[in-house]
Amino acid sequence: MTSSSSRRKRLGEFEIIAKFFAPLASESGAFGLKDDVATLAHRSGQELVLKTDAIVEGVHFLSDDPADLVARKALRVNLSDLAAKGAEPVGYLLSLSINAKTGTPWIKRFAQGLAHDQKTFGLSLLGGDTTATPGPTTVSVTAIGWSPLGALPRRSGAKPGDLVFVSGRIGDAGAGLALLQEKSRAKGKSYTTLVSRYRLPEPRLALGRALRGIAHATIDVSDGLLADLGHIAETSKVRIAIKADAIPLSAAFVDKLGKKRRAIVHAATAGDDYEIAFTAPPSARDALKRAAAQTGTPVTEIGRVEGGKGVVLLDASGKRIPVKRAGYTHF
Amino acid sequence: MTSSSSRRKRLGEFEIIAKFFAPLASESGAFGLKDDVATLAHRSGQELVLKTDAIVEGVHFLSDDPADLVARKALRVNLSDLAAKGAEPVGYLLSLSINAKTGTPWIKRFAQGLAHDQKTFGLSLLGGDTTATPGPTTVSVTAIGWSPLGALPRRSGAKPGDLVFVSGRIGDAGAGLALLQEKSRAKGKSYTTLVSRYRLPEPRLALGRALRGIAHATIDVSDGLLADLGHIAETSKVRIAIKADAIPLSAAFVDKLGKKRRAIVHAATAGDDYEIAFTAPPSARDALKRAAAQTGTPVTEIGRVEGGKGVVLLDASGKRIPVKRAGYTHF
Numbered sequence: 164m165t166s167s168s169s170r171r172k173r174l175g176e177f178e179i180i181a182k183f184f185a186p187l188a189s190e191s192g193a194f195g196l197k198d199d200v201a202t203l204a205h206r207s208g209q210e211l212v213l214k215t216d217a218i219v220e221g222v223h224f225l226s227d228d229p230a231d232l233v234a235r236k237a238l239r240v241n242l243s244d245l246a247a248k249g250a251e252p253v254g255y256l257l258s259l260s261i262n263a264k265t266g267t268p269w270i271k272r273f274a275q276g277l278a279h280d281q282k283t284f285g286l287s288l289l290g291g292d293t294t295a296t297p298g299p300t301t302v303s304v305t306a307i308g309w310s311p312l313g314a315l316p317r318r319s320g321a322k323p324g325d326l327v328f329v330s331g332r333i334g335d336a337g338a339g340l341a342l343l344q345e346k347s348r349a350k351g352k353s354y355t356t357l358v359s360r361y362r363l364p365e366p367r368l369a370l371g372r373a374l375r376g377i378a379h380a381t382i383d384v385s386d387g388l389l390a391d392l393g394h395i396a397e398t399s400k401v402r403i404a405i406k407a408d409a410i411p412l413s414a415a416f417v418d419k420l421g422k423k424r425r426a427i428v429h430a431a432t433a434g435d436d437y438e439i440a441f442t443a444p445p446s447a448r449d450a451l452k453r454a455a456a457q458t459g460t461p462v463t464e465i466g467r468v469e470g471g472k473g474v475v476l477l478d479a480s481g482k483r484i485p486v487k488r489a490g491y492t493h494f
Numbered sequence: 495m496t497s498s499s500s501r502r503k504r505l506g507e508f509e510i511i512a513k514f515f516a517p518l519a520s521e522s523g524a525f526g527l528k529d530d531v532a533t534l535a536h537r538s539g540q541e542l543v544l545k546t547d548a549i550v551e552g553v554h555f556l557s558d559d560p561a562d563l564v565a566r567k568a569l570r571v572n573l574s575d576l577a578a579k580g581a582e583p584v585g586y587l588l589s590l591s592i593n594a595k596t597g598t599p600w601i602k603r604f605a606q607g608l609a610h611d612q613k614t615f616g617l618s619l620l621g622g623d624t625t626a627t628p629g630p631t632t633v634s635v636t637a638i639g640w641s642p643l644g645a646l647p648r649r650s651g652a653k654p655g656d657l658v659f660v661s662g663r664i665g666d667a668g669a670g671l672a673l674l675q676e677k678s679r680a681k682g683k684s685y686t687t688l689v690s691r692y693r694l695p696e697p698r699l700a701l702g703r704a705l706r707g708i709a710h711a712t713i714d715v716s717d718g719l720l721a722d723l724g725h726i727a728e729t730s731k732v733r734i735a736i737k738a739d740a741i742p743l744s745a746a747f748v749d750k751l752g753k754k755r756r757a758i759v760h761a762a763t764a765g766d767d768y769e770i771a772f773t774a775p776p777s778a779r780d781a782l783k784r785a786a787a788q789t790g791t792p793v794t795e796i797g798r799v800e801g802g803k804g805v806v807l808l809d810a811s812g813k814r815i816p817v818k819r820a821g822y823t824h825f
Contacts, residue, residue, distance in 0.1 A: 215587040256546040298629015
């Protein structure tokens, strides 16, 4: 190994782990982060659900984003995948490559963010790796949950005749990022709402569990609504038609970007929403209404599944709206 | 999300996943990387064993290290932890942040390295995340294995009166790194051996399983022999005394660095060995000989566990050898 940084006066690797991360390892199988590995006991009748996702400074979060929100976002983008599959999260492993110039206060605040969301979602840190990097800080999380054996809804389950639904509001996070990037001076309430939706997604865990046995196909919306529905269309071998006017927009979004066609296309392709998009048969409408009410999660019908392939965005007269790029890719 | 790189002519994120990584997802629960998550069915009478570790370009591997060896090293540093705990690896999740200037051939060769070691160790890729980064390439792996329920040897199990053992040879990888860093021109056979020991650790999986029920405390040697034995001493609340002359050195190591005190201290503190250090009672000597022979793994007795605390390195007359730094830390 080559040492990239060792002469600064600050806490060392083991001190950082002992002081900030060991207290987060509440599960007994994490051994207080004092062993090489963690263990996890089985839950009868359940299967393990796994997801890994990384966020990179300057790519998925901004250098001046607050450290506690960076930590919580890193957790939540993974929890959102578990949510879309109706899984119950129990813990996570953290691989943290911290830029060598980062001071201890940043790490402390980062750990406070983890502690906050561990409480919110009932999680334990199960294992971790902390290293210094000469490059941007990179936070890689592997989230672990449980799902009743065989109950996991797949991307491939959509059937012609299904309706298409989405939770929450679409486009807020993309609008928040745009505002941060243009360093908008006109802040106000809508600004705060949109920026916080970018910085702190809300994984729809309760709704995801309520969709078990109702939804035919589910996905979490991270790359962009149309791009992610495209994954369902591809793996299910169907065509998905979305009504542009039906896409749920927040008041804050409309306040900042309006609701003309261009704004709607931005919302449907910007990504970072971390909502659940799913298909279900028309007979499930009542069950879905109850699931939405019981979990306090808005659910909106936005389109339908047909024979064919691909995803199309339609205007009020059923005419196709051209979309240049369905969503975000990391390359 | 902000796009850090999108104008180069090369494969996109989804093409890279489909072409290079999806074929590695052999386990059915990985869904061919075509869903948000992976699932893993339970093995009766076993518990899950988890480990995450990242390697960073310029910190844990060198920019001109061959991509297939980088991939295999990223896997093996995690498998080594599973090995030290007697666990049987089944799969892994991969979070890959690739420097934006990296071309497709590098990624292709990286995936070939993964494929090679998946075959060697019987693994499946269970999930992944691929993203471009403006910084150094960072490879984060979460390895998953199984261990018979309750059989996992801990760092905390060492008892006064135990003997201390280590597998393989110590110091080769540290010497290999030193040779690479000084850009040595006198290469030859010893050079090749040491460099390859740095680039490609050998996780001692068979030995680790054979140590179940024999070893009192185990750890994988990654930060440095003395540093890692220090973790056993600390969590077991014992003192560990190591005989410098007993530390097993390879012919290649002695050829390049000699076997004087300074070379031995280098070997015992350099890290990256990925051998198993462990303690066991004197009554286990015969069982250990059999385990070593059956698994084709050298095992050497190097010291003993006493009451007290800390780790000491002793010369032939029992006098303490001063050691400035017991091992490597990442900060």
